[in-house]
Amino acid sequence: MDKSGAGRLQFSLNSTMESVGEVEATADKLAAEAGLDEEERFRLTMAVREAAVNAVLHGNDYDPQKLVTASFENTGKSLVITIADQGEGLDPQSIPDPLAPENLMRGTGRGIFLIRSFMDEVHFRQLHPGTELTLVKHLASPKEKT
Amino acid sequence: MALTIASREVDGVTVLDLSGRITLGEGSVQLREAIRDLIGKGQKMILLNLGDVSYIDSSGLGELVSAFTTSKNQGAALKLLNLTKKVKDVLQLTKLYTVFDIYDDEATAIASYK
Numbered sequence: 001m002d003k004s005g006a007g008r009l010q011f012s013l014n015s016t017m018e019s020v021g022e023v024e025a026t027a028d029k030l031a032a033e034a035g036l037d038e039e040e041r042f043r044l045t046m047a048v049r050e051a052a053v054n055a056v057l058h059g060n061d062y063d064p065q066k067l068v069t070a071s072f073e074n075t076g077k078s079l080v081i082t083i084a085d086q087g088e089g090l091d092p093q094s095i096p097d098p099l100a101p102e103n104l105m106r107g108t109g110r111g112i113f114l115i116r117s118f119m120d121e122v123h124f125r126q127l128h129p130g131t132e133l134t135l136v137k138h139l140a141s142p143k144e145k146t
Numbered sequence: 147m148a149l150t151i152a153s154r155e156v157d158g159v160t161v162l163d164l165s166g167r168i169t170l171g172e173g174s175v176q177l178r179e180a181i182r183d184l185i186g187k188g189q190k191m192i193l194l195n196l197g198d199v200s201y202i203d204s205s206g207l208g209e210l211v212s213a214f215t216t217s218k219n220q221g222a223a224l225k226l227l228n229l230t231k232k233v234k235d236v237l238q239l240t241k242l243y244t245v246f247d248i249y250d251d252e253a254t255a256i257a258s259y260k
Contacts, residue, residue, distance in 0.1 A: 107212045
């Protein structure tokens with residue numbers, strides 16, 4: 001694990017489920033320290049977990065030669081989490097709508113939908129090779145919290 | 147916390163009391179095997195008690211859908227009991243809430259199989 005920059009935490013991790021757990025735990029800690037309530041913490045950690053699972057499973061396909069990079073930052077206005085893999089790349093436009101009647105009973109395909117539902121902003125970037133997801137959760141100002 | 151599954155019989159209905167997380171690598175496989183085992187034994191009435199399920203991810207949702215479909219294809223009825231708020235919210239968000247028969251009360255759920 002490396003720390004880079006003020007308040008920004010960055011990891012390079014193996015493509016394992018243990019890494020997913022580590023990323024999820026770090027996201028939960030970031031959310032707790034930012035003062036998010038339990039429901040918002042759950043939503044943020046779930047989105048981050050889904051992104052990490054995508055990177056490990058669909059991106060890197062558990063390849064021990066490929067790494068997952070994760071960074072976590074509280075900018076004061078937002079929580080910004082990036083998850084990057086070294087896989088073949090993901091076209092977000094190609095993902096079927098899991099709410100469509102023909103997809104509703106599928107066993108897979110809900111991860112990106114949940115990420116988009118639970119975060120305020122989601123950005124995809126192609127890395128050649130790989131995909132980077134940036135997940136943003138806006139923080140309420142002190143005035144808004146009261 | 148990984149998923150634990152305890153099985154009991156109530157009026158011919160197999161109730162699986164699930165506790166922990168239903169996620170990729172933690173609970174999905176256990177749940178799949180438990181359902182397959184019951185279906186293999188010819189059980190037609192299965193009630194999943196999710197009251198102590200603290201967390202479910204997209205893989206866990208997929209496993210619930212697969213369990214429902216597998217059961218239905220084998221002539222069995224799989225129903226859900228005692229959803230926590232988190233699980234209920236995720237099921238509603240993904241429009242799966244209307245797919246399952248869901249109950250808040252065990253006696254009512256058991257009676258629904260008659």
